[in-house]
Amino acid sequence: MSLRRTSLAALLGGFLLCNAAPVLHAEEGDYTPLQVLLNLISPPRADHPVTPDQRLGPYPLLSNPAGFADGFKPGAYDQWQTIQLAPETGAICGNGSPYKFFLLRSAQTTNTVIYMEGGGACWDYGSCTGQSGIRGARNPNGIPDNYMTISNPGALLVSPFVGRLNLLDLVNLLNGEKPQLQPLKTQQWNIVYVPYCTGDIYSGDRVAVYPDPSGQHEPLVWHHNGLRNERAVLAWLKDHLPRPGQMLSTGCSAGGTGSLTNYAARRKDMGSPRSFLLDDSGPIFSAPAGGSPANYPSEPLFAQIRQAWGLDDANGPLSTLQHYLPGFDRSDMGSIYPALSAEFPADRLGHTHFWQDLNYSSYSYERFYPEIAHAPDEATKERLIHQLWAIDTNRLRQTTDGLNNFGGYFPQYRALNESHCTTIVDLRNGDIQAQHLELIDFIDNVLDGQGPVLHASEASDAADRAKPVDALYVLVNQLLSNGL
Amino acid sequence: MKWLVAIAVACGLGLGGLWLARSRPHAAAPVVAASTPKAPRAAASVDTAAIRDYRERERFGQDVEDFFVRAPRLDPATRQRQADALREELRRREADRSISAGESMNLQIALVRATVDDPQAQASALAALAEHFRTDAEQANQAWQQHLATDPQFQRYKQDERRIVETVMAMPVIPGGVSRDAYLREQLQHAREMAYRQ
Incomplete structure (x- = not known):
């Protein structure tokens, strides 16, 4: 005693x-x-649990029921924990299996990275079943409990934002370059890894019934449930962890888009004093409903997903986004950039992608433009895709150029993963040589800068393509193309 | 006397905290307590498994960085021995989930490249590593599919899902004044809650 x-x-x-x-x-x-x-x-306990008001509305923050075994161990710091979400939270994977996410807790800080996994998109039977030959969506069979420890192809594209080891240094050292001994400060934060299994860039809310075009199989029942999954994750974080002093929302590809579309609601419901957004290669281009595809190349894609994912439904995802973000124009989803900038003037927001991205661009145009779908050869197809991507990218660059706190960083080319995602594997080769800028300069500017967020764009890919072959990139590309 | 002990332990805790939070290399963070040498005795008296684990994880990260800094100057035998030791610890870290598959894969690739100089031998080693990754992913995928196929709750839900979808899609009028999509979602949500209710 x-x-x-x-x-x-x-x-x-x-x-x-x-x-x-x-x-x-x-x-x-x-x-x-x-x-x-x-x-x-x-271990410290939550200090900002979900409020009664937040449990109301079309997309409420719903908690696990009392007694539900979510798997959380408060004192298991620096270990990837699998957090289970009960059906009552509204969370579910596309195939109807339970949804879960992963947490690497830190004892040092309340600061938190919410990283949304990338992995394509789907809007019909072929793309949602993972049929070969069609660009589809990741994890059509749901998320295994031990997902973070499985050596799947996607895991190889890990971002330096997801983990404690300073692998930036390793890559530099192996390439005989001066080591960059400063890891990202976020690597010591709480890291929330939000897996992707709904094919709707974390933004949809519709149970789709997709018939098999061949008529050989039963229709596919697919839950485009991304928005509700995000809400369930947020509810759990609020109920179990202290409020983050600083919060970074990020992800690449579909994860970048999800970080963008969910930023406003997450920002307001979480209430972190300082908040950052880094959308890596998940743009939402301007495309007014009914606009000419010649001027707005993403319009056909958007018309498809608006219907497939239930975006326009009454009190649906876009209506809710507008509720959180009054400046958002539902008829032009690209209005999200100035709307976020105006709504959160003290936040530091950033977008980055390569001019030569051939992945997100293929999703955006390949199946909507017959001249691309039926191009006589790969070179022609790529050229046509790049042309449309350039129209869209140029307009986005002009948009972000006019925003003080929403930076745009557009390097040209990287010989990795079809120049898709600037922040995966390592942070190298996202440089803009003419301005003596490295990608890390942009990231540091978003996270630690003062004044307007950096804007930069690269005019030519000549310097990037003249670089020597990078053995690591070759290996990663090979492993990915072989499907491991 | 008790208060003297309490103050002494408190000082120890404070210094122990400083020891735990040795300055980190990120430039934006002001340097704090960088010169605090090591845990004082009082802090050690409140040491726990959690604190030891915490320090061990930090040490591993530092060991990895140190190895790659030193590797080019090590003789091949020493380099291999240290790399093997890191691999061994990497396996333990994977097992206790303190490192993700993605980090582990990149680190294993880096270890091969740092320790195998001959290009052909390096290619073989990397191919073997890729085969290991492929096998691991296949086995995990099969195990997950098997789990779903034998999970009674999931199977019950999928049966209900099929039945509900057929019913709702065939309904000429949707009750409650909601859309067919909204009604279908509500029905399936209810079915899931029932199927997984324990």
Whole structure:
């Protein structure tokens, strides 16, 4: 008993000492050294759970029912934990299997990265069943519990935002370059990995029934449930972890798009004092409903997904987005950039993609333009895709150029993954040589900069294509093309 | 006397906290307590498995960086021995889930490239690694598919799903004044909750 009292007094004294000491924490949201020690012994609890108001509306924040075994161990720091979400949260994968996400908790900070996994999109039987020969969506069979430890092809495209090891250095060292010894500061944050299994860029809300064109199989029942999954993840985070002092929403490809479309609601419901967005290669181009595809090349795609994913439904995803983001124009989804910039003027927001991206662009145009779908050869197909992508990218660049707190960073080419996603594997070769900029400069500017967010665009891909062959990229490309 | 002990332990905790939070290399973070050498005795007295694990994970990250910095200057035998030790620890870290598959795969590729100089031998080693990844992914995928196929709750839901979809798609009028899509979603949501209710 005496020892217990002494320990308690010691802890209290430690707290007092800590608070009386000079500034011991590194940044907003970080714990003091003493608090880190205490966190390891007694993990901090949530301090901003879902409120009754947030449980209402078309997309409420719904918690797991009492007693549900979600798998969370509060003291399991720096270990990838699988967090299960009950059906009552509204969460589900496309094939109807339970949804889950993954958490790497930090004892050092409340700051949190929410990383949304990339992986294509789908809007019909072939693309949603994972049929070969069609660009489809990731994880058509749902998410295994041990997903984070499976050596699948997608895992090879891991982002430096997802993990504690400073692999940036390894790549630099292996290439005989000066090591960049400073890891991203977010690598020590809480990392929330949101897996992708709904094929709707985390934005849809519709149970689709897709008939098999061949008539050989039963129709596919597919849950485009991305928006509700995001809401369930957010509810869990609020119910179980302290409010992040700083929060970064990011992801590549579909994950970038999901970070963009869900930013406003997440930002308001989470209420972090400082918030950042980094959309890597998941643009939503301007395409007014009914606009000419010649001027707005993404219009046919958007017409398809508006219907397939239920985006325009009454009180549906776009209506809800407009509720959180009054400046958003539902008839032109590309209005999200100025709307976010105006709604969150103190936030630092960024978008990046390559001018020569041949992946997201193929999803955007390949199946909607007969001259591309039936191009006589690959070179012609690529040229036509690049032409449309350039129209869309140029308009987006002009849009972000006019926004103080929404930067745009557009390098040309990288010999990895069809120049798709600037922030995967490593952060190299996203440079804009003419302006002496590296991709890391843009990321640091978003996360740590002052004043307007950086805007930069590369005019020519000549310098990028003149670089020597990168052995790591060759290997990764080979492993991906072989499907591992 | 008790208060003296309490203050002493508190000081130890404070210094222990400083020790735990040694400065990190990120430039944006102000340097804090960079010169704090090591855990004082008082902090050690409140050491727990959680704190030891925490320090071990930090050490592993540092070991990885140190190895690649030193690797070019190591003799081949030493380099191989240290790489093997890292691989061994990597396996443990994978098992306790403190490292993801993606990080592990990249690190394993890097270890091969750092330790095998001969281009042909390196290609063979990387091919073997790729085969290991492929096998791992296939086995995991099969295991997951098998799990779903034998999961009674999931199978019950899929049966209900098929029946509900057929019924709703055939309904001439949707009750409640909602759209067919919304009604279908509500019905399936209810079916899931029932199927998974424990």
